[in-house]
Amino acid sequence: MDELLELTVGPVAHGGHCVARLEGGQVVFVRHALPGERVRAAVTERRRGYLRADAVEVLEPSPDRVEEPCEYAKPGRCGGCDFQHATPAAQLELKTAVVRELLVRIGGLRADEVDELGVGVEPLPGGPLGWRTRVQYAVDAQGRPGFRRHRSHDIIPIDRCLIAHPAIQDAPVTDRTWPRVGGVEVVASSGGDVTIFTRPRGGRAPRIVSGPRQVRERAVGREWRIDAAGFWQVHPAAPDALADTVVELLAPRPGERVWDLYGGAGLFAAAIAPAVGEQGRVTIVESAPGAVTAARRNLADLTQVRVVAGDVGTVLGNPRWRAVDLVVLDPPRAGAGRDVVTAVTARHPRAVAYVSCDPAAFARDVATFRERGWRLSVLRAFDAFPMTQHVECVGLLQPA
Numbered sequence: 051m052d053e054l055l056e057l058t059v060g061p062v063a064h065g066g067h068c069v070a071r072l073e074g075g076q077v078v079f080v081r082h083a084l085p086g087e088r089v090r091a092a093v094t095e096r097r098r099g100y101l102r103a104d105a106v107e108v109l110e111p112s113p114d115r116v117e118e119p120c121e122y123a124k125p126g127r128c129g130g131c132d133f134q135h136a137t138p139a140a141q142l143e144l145k146t147a148v149v150r151e152l153l154v155r156i157g158g159l160r161a162d163e164v165d166e167l168g169v170g171v172e173p174l175p176g177g178p179l180g181w182r183t184r185v186q187y188a189v190d191a192q193g194r195p196g197f198r199r200h201r202s203h204d205i206i207p208i209d210r211c212l213i214a215h216p217a218i219q220d221a222p223v224t225d226r227t228w229p230r231v232g233g234v235e236v237v238a239s240s241g242g243d244v245t246i247f248t249r250p251r252g253g254r255a256p257r258i259v260s261g262p263r264q265v266r267e268r269a270v271g272r273e274w275r276i277d278a279a280g281f282w283q284v285h286p287a288a289p290d291a292l293a294d295t296v297v298e299l300l301a302p303r304p305g306e307r308v309w310d311l312y313g314g315a316g317l318f319a320a321a322i323a324p325a326v327g328e329q330g331r332v333t334i335v336e337s338a339p340g341a342v343t344a345a346r347r348n349l350a351d352l353t354q355v356r357v358v359a360g361d362v363g364t365v366l367g368n369p370r371w372r373a374v375d376l377v378v379l380d381p382p383r384a385g386a387g388r389d390v391v392t393a394v395t396a397r398h399p400r401a402v403a404y405v406s407c408d409p410a411a412f413a414r415d416v417a418t419f420r421e422r423g424w425r426l427s428v429l430r431a432f433d434a435f436p437m438t439q440h441v442e443c444v445g446l447l448q449p450a
């Protein structure tokens with residue numbers, strides 16, 4: 051039987067858990083708990099210097115605690131949702147606390163500088179369930195689709211994911227087996243398309259099972275055609291919320307030159323292009339061939355936009371890339387990294403909008419901006435992933 055600990059739970063931390071301490075001071079990262087609770091927790095992992103545990107019995111509940119709507123969100127099951135046991139309002143507070151803590155501990159800001167930014171994670175339209183427009187099921191040895199257990203390769207077969215869009219919940223995926231595939235994915239686009247596709251083992255191209263290969267999305271007043279297997283924000287309200295925020299923070303002026311780095315299919319470029327006008331220039335840099343094709347196809351009417359296929363670091367290594375007024379940085383989870391941040395600041399744009407789905411990587415890059423004499427002057431954060439620990443940040447960075 052798992053070892054049980056009785057713990058008083060302390061603050062929330064990055065990663066979807068709260069921090070507790072044993073009498074000797076040893077740290078325990080506790081999932082399924084809330085700050086201030088007294089819980090009985092089962093140890094799931096022992097490491098040098100810390101333990102991990104799941105709260106399996108709540109002895110003194112927080113007033114923010116609710117029953118998880120999904121049975122798979124309970125301890126030891128699906129690892130996808132970290133905060134189903136908290137009210138929606140409490141989830142926003144937990145995420146706000148995480149962003150603030152990371153900006154101090156990793157970003158190097160003083161607590162009063164973070165206070166001045168007034169960080170507060172904002173909800174997006176729509177409820178905490180039924181929002182997710184892209185779902186990836188892993189497939190177990192019997193071909194049953196499911197999700198991975200937290201910090202494990204084990205696959206928990208599931209019949210319904212309650213945070214998924216209703217069209218994904220109803221798609222004929224979890225009622226059958228999927229032999230000999232690496233995974234199965236479903237997209238429910240804002241334009242009303244539903245596509246099911248499989249990922250073959252060995253990294254070969256996805257195979258469409260049903261629905262269009264390119265799905266219609268609506269964002270920034272345009273209709274888009276996006277490869278079902280390509281990148282698009284998973285919350286239906288996120289594209290507009292993020293694009294509006296980027297435009298508002300950068301306030302592009304007619305004639306300005308903008309780089310949209312890690313530009314994907316061109317969401318931010320499309321939002322910025324009208325503001326810089328035909329005398330301006332928006333340059334997307336993107337490495338995934340499918341996204342490059344999508345950006346060229348979707349933005350063909352915007353003559354001020356060009357799309358450069360390549361790795362951002364390599365492109366910025368070219369000294370001919372000099373003149374720029376504004377930059378959008380929207381890297382993958384790992385962040386832009388020291389070299390890219392250094393290459394961007396060396397071009398002296400008047401501002402950078404940094405869009406991030408990982409606040410720890412964001413805070414690391416903010417620290418590099420600060421070393422280069424820049425400051426984080428505005429931070430907005432959005433609950434683009436309700437019920438999970440994830441949060442989307444948009445920061446405005448400017449020369450100090």
Ligand SMILES: C[S@@+](CC[C@H](N)C(=O)[O-])C[C@H]1O[C@@H](n2cnc3c(N)ncnc32)[C@H](O)[C@@H]1O
Binds near residue numbers: 312336337383
């Ligand atoms: C978080 S997505 C953002 C896409 C886009 N800005 C949007 O909002 O739809 C990150 C994008 O960066 C691209 N990418 C990842 N690493 C890259 C690199 N080293 N150089 C250029 N693009 C990269 C990915 O293909 C992906 O399209």
